[in-house]
Amino acid sequence: MAVLSYREALNEAMREEMERDDSIFIIGEEVGEYDGAYKVTKGLLDVFGEWRVRDAPIAELGFAGLGVGAAMAGLRPIVEFMTWNFALLAIDEVVNSAAKMYQMSGGQYNVPIVFRGPGGAALQLAAQHSQAPDPWYSYVPGLKVVAPATAHDAKGLLKSAIRDDDPVVFIEGEMMYNTVKDEVPEEEYLIPIGKADIKREGRDVTIVCHSKMVHQSLAAAKQLAGEGIEAEVVDLRTIRPLDVPAVLASVRKTNRAVVVEEGWPTCNIGAQVVDDIQREAFDHLDAPIARVSGLDVPMPYAKNLEKLVFPNAEHVAAAVRHVCYAN
């Protein structure tokens, strides 16, 4: 097995899929000659040419909709948003066109498309460039929402997303592209959309998380092990559909849960997970469920304030101690 960065894994996934299926093309800002704003599409223009790796004007609504139309006409587009922040300009095409087409047409037009790009905060990019898009899209029936945390999962899930016959929102992370590196099999593999993964087994408490927060949660779990608390880390990997059975199985074992995510606390993924747990595993709970998230503010620029807003391993560990009545 080779150790790949998160970025390299995504690049390999697209390259392999484009070699396999010539109906796949990539469109987005700087995806071609520039090699991708974050170099995720590096080298693909040289291999596949401009019709399959298309540099778009800065017109998110336009090129996202172009992707939807091309998908309706039989192609399999990958629309790269430089970041999900800019995708807000295109949300009409993602929600009103892509997500609803199959239903509005009575099952005649499915939309096999992947919308992908980095979400969430990076380093001091301030309010407009630092937000987690996960709940906005997870709210929408007709979309699938994927947010992997490792290079291994990123590759297997992106390949599944590209092969999926429905629109998939694929959320990456600027801070993971380089820093996250792990083993990726040489041979082809797919990871099914909608399946969570236990990233660490434990008996005392369940930490439910996804994307960047998986790494914060694993760091917290390591720290907690030294205190005698064995945390189980459930990486959702897919937000929609959500692997509720995997969450419930873990909570029924540990009887305690902490739900962690990067974004804002109101109406977020954690709110949904907590509801699923209380509805289906109420009698298994030994403590109220705790939630860890970013603070309920637009991201400030100042370094110290950004640090204050962003959830970290310390916050996760503190929440775990709280539900374990260990502090």
Next chain:
Amino acid sequence: MNDGPSESPTAATEEAAVPPSNGRPETAATDFLGMSREECIELLRLMLLSRRFEEKSAEVYQMGKIGGFCHLYIGQEAVAAGALTPLRPDDYVITAYRDHAQALLRGIAPESVMAELYGRVDGCSKGMGGSMHMFDRSLNFMGGHGIVGSHLPLATGVGYAIRYRGGDQVCLCFFGDSVVNIGAFHESLNMASRWKLPVIFLLENNEYGMGTDFRRVTAAKELVDRGRAYDGLTSLTVDGMDVIAVRQAVEEAIERGRTEKRPSYIEARCYRYMGHSMADPSHGTYRKRDEVERWRADDPILAFRQLLLDAGRLTEEEYERLDQEAIAQSEAAAEFAEKSPFPDPSAVYEYVYSDGYPDDIGRRDAWRKELS
């Protein structure tokens, strides 16, 4: 105060009074574009079918048979008929929410369009779409779309797919005058022009975006000028009340698309005789009765009828028969729709995902016994 670009003498003259032909461009005398008598009769038949179908729709809407919004096409028939008839079956069509006529004239059976209006399983979208969302994949009819302007990028993507595969089809995209002020319009025209995509952007300028005269909200004397900024885009205005003029313009645009892979932007000047939707009277708050009457004097069906009568290509009897057939077809469509079943409750989850609705989400609704 800046009055914008200096006005040409022509523009100044046009503003002086109510222009002849309600401001529509003059159309040169026609030889019917080389169409046979039968082809001309077919155009007339389609326009009559559209008219009578919409009148029936209005009638059953008033009876409560059709729900939601219902935007009628009466008055604009020359545009759909002139634009859709020169297409090949493998071309693509996409349109906005005023889509009944486009659906019918692309070839969806009146029964199927009416059943869709009724929200029944035999509708062309199985009752899932309704008035604004007619689809038929077998005819490359890619829908009625309800968000103003949002289907223009889709049309651009269809054009991209055509070029990608090296085909010689075109994508015909209908939209209304309010779209020219939307970003998606410019983003689409820009990409289609830059990448040479065979898309025909067909603007149906019926003077009003809902209840707003386009002149009140648009900083352009002529909407066709909005296309002139884009290199490689052919922009022109035609008389949208003249089916032959529309057909000629679209035929030429099809040729540009097939052979030169170039997009076109056609403004068809036309008028809707009814309100914006069934909820809106034909005149009153935002337009006067005499204006509607003035445009009614230019009725595209009566004008084409007269043209064919004068040319000896139609008899009064033939016209009467075509009209009666259109009425009978519309009646039969309503009778069919009335008898078509409502969708089964199970259909509520059927078309959300093409690989089936996920149990993990569905379990959140499991307490609702009527769904089990």
